[in-house]
Amino acid sequence: MxxxxxxxxxxxxxxxxxxxxxxxxxxxxxxxxxxxxxxxxxxxxxxxxxxxxxxxxxxxxxxxxxxxxxxxxxxxxxxxxxxxxxxxxxxxxxxxxxxxxTKDLTLNELHLSTKNPLILVVEAPEKPGNIGALLRTSDAAGIDAVLIANPKTDMYNPNIIRSSVGCIFTTTIATGTSEEIISFLKQQNINIYGAALTASVEYQTIDYTQPSAIVVGTEATGLTSKWLENTTKNIIIPMRGAIDSMNVSVSAAIIIFEGVRQRQLKK
The missing domain is CATH 3.30.1330.30 (Ribosomal protein L30/S12)
Known part of the structure; x- marks a missing residue:
C-alpha cells in the first residue's frame, strides 16, 4: 500500500x-x-x-x-x-x-582522473549563490575538480544545490583547510595561480596546459596571505573601467575558460 x-x-x-x-x-x-x-x-x-x-x-x-x-x-x-x-x-x-x-567530500577521498588536471580552488566562500555559480561554470568547462578551502557553509545547503542547478552532483568536489589543499597541490606538482591584485601578471600570459590550479578568494578581501605566499604566480584580469574587481564567479569563469582554450589548442 x-x-x-x-x-x-x-x-x-x-x-x-x-x-x-x-x-x-x-x-x-x-x-x-x-x-x-x-x-x-x-x-x-x-x-x-x-x-x-x-x-x-x-x-x-x-x-x-x-x-x-x-x-x-x-x-x-x-x-x-x-x-x-x-x-x-x-x-x-x-x-x-x-x-x-551525502558523500564524504574530504580531500582524502579525492581521486583525480588525470595527471594533468585543471582545478579550481575557492578560498572561504560564504554565499551559496556564488558557490553554485562556480560549480555551474566548472561543469560547463569540464574541469577536473573544485576544491573548497575553509568552507563557511556545508556543500549540501539547499541554496547551493538550487543555484548550481544540480552541478554539485556532476562536479568532482573536495573540501579541506587551506594548508591541506596547498600541501595536496604541491605533492601532486600542480602549479598554483592565485587571482590577486598585487605582484600579478595578466591571466592570459600563463600556460595552463600544465597541471594547474586557479585559486580565487572572497570578493571582499581576496586571497589570504597563506595562499599568496604559496602561489606559483599571481594573476590578474585587467580592468578597463572604474572598478578593480568583478564577481568571483565571473572572474573564475574568465580564467577557467582561458585554460580550457589553451588546452584545446594544444590537442
Whole structure:
C-alpha cells in the first residue's frame, strides 16, 4: 500500500524541515534534500544514493516517479500540497523532492582522473549563490575538480544545490583547510595561480596546459596571505573601467575558460 502524508505536523515531515534548514542536522544524519527532477536525475547519475522520494500528486504524477531510472527499492511517499510547500525551497516547483545520502567530500577521498588536471580552488566562500555559480561554470568547462578551502557553509545547503542547478552532483568536489589543499597541490606538482591584485601578471600570459590550479578568494578581501605566499604566480584580469574587481564567479569563469582554450589548442 502506498504511503501518503497530508499533515505538516507529521513527525517525519518535521524531521525533513530540519534537514532543509539546519546544517548540523545534515551533518548528523548524513542526508540532505534534493528538489526538482533534473537535480534528482543528476544526483543519481553522479552516484548518490536516494533513500526516499516524496511527490505532490497535484503537480507530479506517480507515473512520472516510476519513470525515474535507478530508483527501484526507494521508498516513494505521496504528500499533500501543504506538506510540499513546507519542504520546497522554490516558488516555481516541480512537485518532487528526494532524500539522499551525502558523500564524504574530504580531500582524502579525492581521486583525480588525470595527471594533468585543471582545478579550481575557492578560498572561504560564504554565499551559496556564488558557490553554485562556480560549480555551474566548472561543469560547463569540464574541469577536473573544485576544491573548497575553509568552507563557511556545508556543500549540501539547499541554496547551493538550487543555484548550481544540480552541478554539485556532476562536479568532482573536495573540501579541506587551506594548508591541506596547498600541501595536496604541491605533492601532486600542480602549479598554483592565485587571482590577486598585487605582484600579478595578466591571466592570459600563463600556460595552463600544465597541471594547474586557479585559486580565487572572497570578493571582499581576496586571497589570504597563506595562499599568496604559496602561489606559483599571481594573476590578474585587467580592468578597463572604474572598478578593480568583478564577481568571483565571473572572474573564475574568465580564467577557467582561458585554460580550457589553451588546452584545446594544444590537442
Amino acid at each position: 502506498k504511503k501518503v502524508i497530508t499533515s505538516t505536523q507529521n513527525p517525519y515531515i518535521k524531521e525533513l524541515v530540519q534537514l532543509k534548514d539546519k546544517s548540523r542536522v545534515r551533518k548528523k544524519t548524513q542526508t540532505f534534500l534534493i528538489e526538482g527532477l533534473r537535480e534528482i536525475n543528476l544526483a543519481i547519475k553522479g552516484g548518490y544514493t536516494i533513500e526516499t522520494i516524496l511527490f505532490d500528486a497535484s503537480i507530479f504524477t506517480e507515473k512520472l516517479v516510476n519513470q525515474i531510472e535507478n530508483i527501484s527499492g526507494v521508498e516513494v511517499i505521496e504528500i499533500s500540497s501543504e506538506v510540499y510547500k513546507k519542504l520546497a525551497l522554490r516558488d516555481t516547483t516541480e512537485g518532487i523532492i528526494a532524500v539522499a545520502k
